[in-house]
Amino acid sequence: SAVISQKPSRDICQRGTSLTIQCQVDSQVTMMFWYRQQPGQSLTLIATANQGSEATYESGFVIDKFPISRPNLTFSTLTVSNMSPEDSSIYLCSVVIGAYTGELFFGEGSRLTVL
Amino acid sequence: GQQVMQIPQYQHVQEGEDFTTYCNSSTTLSNIQWYKQRPGGHPVFLIQLVKSGEVKKQKRLTFQFGEAKKNSSLHITATQTTDVGTYFCAGKGAQKLVFGQGTRLTINP
Numbered sequence: 001s002a003v004i005s006q007k008p009s010r011d012i013c014q015r016g017t018s019l020t021i022q023c024q025v026d027s028q029v030t031m032m033f034w035y036r037q038q039p040g041q042s043l044t045l046i047a048t049a050n051q052g053s054e055a056t057y058e059s060g061f062v063i064d065k066f067p068i069s070r071p072n073l074t075f076s077t078l079t080v081s082n083m084s085p086e087d088s089s090i091y092l093c094s095v096v097i098g099a100y101t102g103e104l105f106f107g108e109g110s111r112l113t114v115l
Numbered sequence: 116g117q118q119v120m121q122i123p124q125y126q127h128v129q130e131g132e133d134f135t136t137y138c139n140s141s142t143t144l145s146n147i148q149w150y151k152q153r154p155g156g157h158p159v160f161l162i163q164l165v166k167s168g169e170v171k172k173q174k175r176l177t178f179q180f181g182e183a184k185k186n187s188s189l190h191i192t193a194t195q196t197t198d199v200g201t202y203f204c205a206g207k208g209a210q211k212l213v214f215g216q217g218t219r220l221t222i223n224p
Contacts, residue, residue: 042203043158043214092157102146102207106157 002027002097006107013083013114020079021110023093028073033104034066035092043092049076083114117142117208121215129223134191136218138204146207147180147187152217153200161189196222 003026013019023032032049046066047055055068070076080087093107118141128134138147146165150158162171164180164187171178175198177190187206191198201217 042216045211102212103148103160103163104150104158104205104212105160109157 002029002095002105004093004095004105004107006093006110008110009108010111011113013112015084015114017083018079018081019083019112020077021091021093023076023078023107025074025095027097029095029097030073031096032070032076033094033096034068034076034078035094035106037090037092037109039089046078046091049078080112083112085114088112088114117206117211117213119204119206119213119215121204121218123218124216125219125221127221127223128194130196131193134194134198134220136189136202136204136220138187138189138206138215140185140206140208140213142185142208144184144206144208147184148205148207148212149178149187149189150203150205150214151200152203156200158203191220194220194222196224198222 005024007022034046035043036046037043045058046061047057047068049055049068049070051070051073065081067079090109090111092109094104120139122137146163148163149161151161152158162178167184168182169180175192179188187204199222201219203217204215205212
């Protein structure tokens with residue numbers, strides 16, 4: 001298993017501003033993922049954070065809007081840029097422990113409300 | 116692209132009744148995972164099924180993977196109030212893990 005700490009746990013932001021979410025894992029992991037969960041909805045993968053290289057983004061998500069850093073094997077950040085009310089969501093960091101099993105561990109999430 | 120459909124979207128039961136959620140994929144899956152998300156919480160892994168026709172049990176929960184590896188189900192026997200939450204399936208295709216829409220279970224004590 002893994003312990004994943006996400007900060008902030010929640011925030012209220014103004015339209016047009018940017019917010020950076022941090023994800024810290026208690027062990028070194030190869031694969032880290034960022035998901036978005038809109039209210040009452042399922043989980044949508046934003047991107048895979050790769051250590052030492054640029055993140056891999058899913059269709060519909062772009063680096064300018066969601067820049068990601070992955071400076072080492074235990075830490076990643078996701079920035080939500082130029083926010084609008086449509087960005088109000090829970091953002092979840094997740095990791096795979098042991099590439100073979102594929103089981104995802106999730107952080108507690110960062111609940112963003114954009115006014 | 117790969118799609119994973121989950122039904123029903125909502126289910127309300129009396130405590131003690133059984134509950135089942137179904138998951139169907141548009142493509143053959145290499146494996147399927149199930150997660151539970153309590154209200155206000157984050158998704159927590161329950162189980163992974165890999166083999167065609169596989170059935171696994173965890174206490175009152177029974178998970179099945181279809182013979183064609185395109186569908187799966189989660190059945191809870193005699194629900195308890197602690198079972199409240201949203202249950203997600205997540206199907207792994209050729210490359211990606213795709214989550215279903217989830218089934219939100221509420222229980223009347």
